[in-house]
Amino acid sequence: MNTRTPILVSACLLGLNTRYDGKTKQCPAVCRYIEQHKLLPVPICPEQLGGMTTPRCASFFSFGDGKTTLIGDGKLQNEQGQEVTAHFINGAQQSLQIAKLTGCTTAILKQRSPSCGVNYVYLGTKKIAGQGVTTALLTQHGINVISEDDIQS
Numbered sequence: 806m807n808t809r810t811p812i813l814v815s816a817c818l819l820g821l822n823t824r825y826d827g828k829t830k831q832c833p834a835v836c837r838y839i840e841q842h843k844l845l846p847v848p849i850c851p852e853q854l855g856g857m858t859t860p861r862c863a864s865f866f867s868f869g870d871g872k873t874t875l876i877g878d879g880k881l882q883n884e885q886g887q888e889v890t891a892h893f894i895n896g897a898q899q900s901l902q903i904a905k906l907t908g909c910t911t912a913i914l915k916q917r918s919p920s921c922g923v924n925y926v927y928l929g930t931k932k933i934a935g936q937g938v939t940t941a942l943l944t945q946h947g948i949n950v951i952s953e954d955d956i957q958s
């Protein structure tokens with residue numbers, strides 16, 4: 806029986822090729838942290854879960870951030886100018902469902918992503934203080950979300 810505590814983790818931080826460009830953003834500090842604390846990583850990619858392809862166009866907020874998007878006061882678009890808000894909300898809901906199914910109460914998500922950003926996201930090309938859509942939804946449901954920056958610091 807596995808006695809490790811499950812933790813939700815952005816799949817790209819674990820070495821999976823889930824990023825918009827089809828690449829990974831593996832973070833050795835996160836992998837070390839998981840091993841040292843005997844955690845069981847539960848990989849999620851909210852953008853894939855939300856129905857987006859890999860590779861895909863990069864996306865960003867055209868206004869608002871994750872928190873405001875969840876109350877209908879935010880939007881996301883991709884580099885081609887297509888609105889992709891519904892994919893991000895869907896991906897956040899699916900991620901929350903996975904957290905509930907697996908009993909995760911903590912998540913390590915990728916900073917600055919429009920889904921996974923914990924303290925910062927992009928509004929157009931400008932980095933702003935804010936949360937990604939999945940981070941916002943998980944936080945609202947009592948899940949403690951930290952980023953790879955918190956692990957490295």
Ligand code: SF4
Binds near residue numbers: 815817824852918921
């Ligand atoms: S949505 Fe999150 S998990 Fe998926 S590639 Fe982007 S940062 Fe990584």
